[in-house]
Amino acid sequence: MQKNGERGAPESIHTVYVDGLRSVLDVLPPTTRRVIYISSTGVYAAAGGQWVDEDTPC
Numbered sequence: 001m002q003k004n005g006e007r008g009a010p011e012s013i014h015t016v017y018v019d020g021l022r023s024v025l026d027v028l029p030p031t032t033r034r035v036i037y038i039s040s041t042g043v044y045a046a047a048g049g050q051w052v053d054e055d056t057p058c
Contacts, residue, residue, distance in 0.1 A: 017039075021037060
């Protein structure tokens with residue numbers, strides 16, 4: 001388990017973002033025509049490589 005603000009290992013990040021999204025997509029009905037994915041970190045300006053999360057000021 002990660003502590004708040006601690007950057008995770010690339011494998012953990014992949015598991016959360018890619019595998020998590022894949023799990024959601026797998027349960028959608030086949031008639032689903034469009035999915036829009038928006039990452040919460042997309043609301044932040046460039047952070048110069050620093051870790052950003054929901055506690056980072058906008």
